[in-house]
Amino acid sequence: DTTVKQNPRYKLARVGKPVNLICSQTMNHDTMYWYQKKPNQAPKLLLFYYDKILNREADTFEKFQSSRPNNSFCSLYIGSAGLEYSAMYLCASSRGRANTEVFFGKGTRLTVV
Amino acid sequence: AQSVTQPDARVTVSEGASLQLRCKYSYSATPYLFWYVQYPRQGLQLLLKYYSGDPVVQGVNGFEAEFSKSNSSFHLRKASVHWSDSAVYFCAVSYSAGNKLTFGIGTRVLVRP
Numbered sequence: 001d002t003t004v005k006q007n008p009r010y011k012l013a014r015v016g017k018p019v020n021l022i023c024s025q026t027m028n029h030d031t032m033y034w035y036q037k038k039p040n041q042a043p044k045l046l047l048f049y050y051d052k053i054l055n056r057e058a059d060t061f062e063k064f065q066s067s068r069p070n071n072s073f074c075s076l077y078i079g080s081a082g083l084e085y086s087a088m089y090l091c092a093s094s095r096g097r098a099n100t101e102v103f104f105g106k107g108t109r110l111t112v113v
Numbered sequence: 114a115q116s117v118t119q120p121d122a123r124v125t126v127s128e129g130a131s132l133q134l135r136c137k138y139s140y141s142a143t144p145y146l147f148w149y150v151q152y153p154r155q156g157l158q159l160l161l162k163y164y165s166g167d168p169v170v171q172g173v174n175g176f177e178a179e180f181s182k183s184n185s186s187f188h189l190r191k192a193s194v195h196w197s198d199s200a201v202y203f204c205a206v207s208y209s210a211g212n213k214l215t216f217g218i219g220t221r222v223l224v225r226p
Contacts, residue, residue, distance in 0.1 A: 097212050
């Protein structure tokens with residue numbers, strides 16, 4: 001099974017409220033990623049976990065948190081949602097950090113109102 | 114910073130016709146190059162990748178891509194498209210043998226029956 005699962009597929013959030021998105025994979029991949037995709041924009045890497053080590057991109061460092069309680073699960077946490085967080089969030093995973101195929105989930109569409 | 118340009122936002126072709134999708138990257142060194150496809154309501158799937166060697170690489174479903182170092186390009190081609198090829202195609206690059214992907218904005222392909 002090469003599936004990366006994301007829950008929920010659609011999420012509605014209020015401005016100022018927290019948001020938690022969940023991702024799981026059963027491929028025993030040690031690296032998991034979160035990307036943000038807005039309409040007419042390229043998917044943008046937010047952060048990734050290599051094993052238990054979190055790496056956040058410099059320009060999104062303070063906007064997103066993440067946790068990885070075990071190898072299979074990874075969450076993306078927004079402490080206080082703003083309208084600008086409305087986007088598709090893509091979770092992905094790979095075995096290792098280099099030269100290996102990256103598998104993507106179907107995404108969670110977050111709408112902040 | 115590295116970037117990926119896909120100049121065509123939308124392409125419409127007739128079934129059986131050939132298809133070429135353009136991709137240019139900007140970076141001083143040769144990156145690792147990828148094409149991903151996203152079918153409706155599905156996650157991104159890897160079509161093909163280029164690391165080194167023969168500049169023409171074969172992918173799944175009859176797709177191929179050609180790397181040109183002189184043009185900083187990695188164009189995708191298919192000789193004869195099928196209606197099921199209707200999807201969004203993303204070009205992506207990574208550097209330093211890493212899996213951190215920088216994407217283009219994608220090209221939406223519509224194949225008319």
